[in-house]
Amino acid sequence: MSTADYNRLFVPTYNRSGAPMVKGSGVKIYDSENNEYLDFGSGIAVNALGHCHPLLHEALLHQASELVHASNLYFTEAQIVFAEKLIKHSFADKVFLCNSGTEANEAAIKFARKWAKKISPQKFHVLSFSEGFHGRTYGALGATSQSKFHMGFEPMPQGFHYCPFNDFESAKKILDSEEFAAVIVEPLQGEGGINCATTVFLRQLREYTHKHSIALIFDEIQCGIGRTGTLWHYEQHNVIPDIMTVAKPLGGGLPLGATLCTEEISSAITPGDHGTTFGGNPLACALGTQILDTISDPVFLRRVKINGAWLKEKLVDVARKYDIIESVRGEGFLLGVRFKDNPQHIVQQCRDKGLLLINANLNTVRFLPPLIVTQEEINSAVGIFERVLSSL
CATH class of the missing domain: 3.40.640.10 (Type I PLP-dependent aspartate aminotransferase-like (Major domain))
Structure with missing residues (x-):
């Protein structure tokens, strides 16, 4: 959907583009053109159990x-x-x-x-x-x-x-x-x-x-x-x-x-x-x-801590390699990578490669995956993120 189509229908309170999202399963979401994305935005921290949890x-x-x-x-x-x-x-x-x-x-x-x-x-x-x-x-x-x-x-x-x-x-x-x-x-x-x-x-x-x-x-x-x-x-x-x-x-x-x-x-x-x-x-x-x-299940929360620490460690490893990154911040699955300059183009390129991330203030990109995300999915997401950085 083009920006012109969006503005024709909606009050322009968001900058939106691309094919409409039509379905999701677990950590993945799909658009009407059948593109698959790892959803590390979770609908802005909403989809804690991912998409269509049974x-x-x-x-x-x-x-x-x-x-x-x-x-x-x-x-x-x-x-x-x-x-x-x-x-x-x-x-x-x-x-x-x-x-x-x-x-x-x-x-x-x-x-x-x-x-x-x-x-x-x-x-x-x-x-x-x-x-x-x-x-x-x-x-x-x-x-x-x-x-x-x-x-x-x-x-x-x-x-x-x-x-x-x-x-x-x-x-x-x-x-x-x-x-x-x-x-x-x-x-x-x-x-x-x-x-x-x-x-x-x-x-x-x-x-x-x-x-x-x-x-x-x-x-x-x-x-x-x-x-x-x-x-x-x-x-x-x-x-x-x-x-x-x-x-x-x-x-x-x-x-x-x-x-x-x-x-x-x-x-x-x-x-x-x-x-x-x-x-x-x-x-x-x-x-x-x-x-x-x-x-609230202690076993569930323990898994969030373990996998959140895994994601943070992976992001810190990436940050050591790229001087455009200032710091990695946060706890659990509320993490941010702060850049020295506006990272909007990085967010867009990650989306183009199948990873959804969200901007925050102070040149920060948020990683907000569903709390059910696996270490394998974390590795895939960080891999996409690093490939985008290496291409800049």
């Missing part, structure tokens, strides 16, 4: 034959089962279900502000960090520090502040200057260029926010649900937030997000404060239950 297919068929939608005016069994599993496998006491990561962050910001205003009417400010990305609706966009996403959509909502990532002293100066409701941070930044928060930084934020009655929000939309080798990335730092937002792989490919929070935060919310028509849809929740059951 367990998800079975769960989808079963739920579709029972109930697809009933609205949040009523309980649904699939939603209750799913919410109980989210709580069982996390720090949370309560869950709000929505459709996406952006919506999860919108809810998190609203919940934090409503809770904080019980303490003081002026306690509404929100702090986030450089290179962070929290979504494209106005609240989530306001919390996103990257100015390129703001251009043309100003003014941003009031009360949002930014400071350097991993710099607690700068954060403290800002936090001391206003009455803050929340601090929102990605423990491992995805869109921003695969930047890891230090344990010390997260612990300093936890100590400060607890002392000053500020909600600490962890955005694990990209780094959560097994992608870094533990079910939640916060487990690797032993730092527990007040609110956590998750989405992407949560619904097995269907739109599903969640805002997880403590009882204290939840107690500030009353009926009518927030809502969603489709959030917690029974079909998505049925897949979400299967996702959690599968990925």
Whole structure:
């Protein structure tokens, strides 16, 4: 499909080209011209179990034959089962279900502000960090520090502040200057260029926010649900937030997000404060239950750690050979290769040779394979990547 065809049909919010994708199996996806690709983008970290996983297919068929939608005016069994599993496998006491990561962050910001205003009417400010990305609706966009996403959509909502990532002293100066409701941070930044928060930084934020009655929000939309080798990335730092937002792989490919929070935060919310028509849809929740059951298995997570380390080692070996590469970053299967210059042409050439990768900020190329990827498939993907680099 040409760019002209795309622009004829769609609002041009993406740069898309090539034949439409029509089917997938495991780590592989195929277009209408029968080209085969190793999908190391996983639908932007969504397809954690790859394409057309039999367990998800079975769960989808079963739920579709029972109930697809009933609205949040009523309980649904699939939603209750799913919410109980989210709580069982996390720090949370309560869950709000929505459709996406952006919506999860919108809810998190609203919940934090409503809770904080019980303490003081002026306690509404929100702090986030450089290179962070929290979504494209106005609240989530306001919390996103990257100015390129703001251009043309100003003014941003009031009360949002930014400071350097991993710099607690700068954060403290800002936090001391206003009455803050929340601090929102990605423990491992995805869109921003695969930047890891230090344990010390997260612990300093936890100590400060607890002392000053500020909600600490962890955005694990990209780094959560097994992608870094533990079910939640916060487990690797032993730092527990007040609110956590998750989405992407949560619904097995269907739109599903969640805002997880403590009882204290939840107690500030009353009926009518927030809502969603489709959030917690029974079909998505049925897949979400299967996702959690599968990925929370310690054997599954151990395999992610082992194979993630294998991929990182292979990428580090490649990086040693090419001085256009600055570093290899990340954990598990949330990895990035940072180049000294814009790598868009490398991403395109990899696609031409059958490997799908995704750009990120700071000249970084993300490797986000399905969590079921094998070492053989990793070797094939890295082989394509290195052949492209050697041809430059």
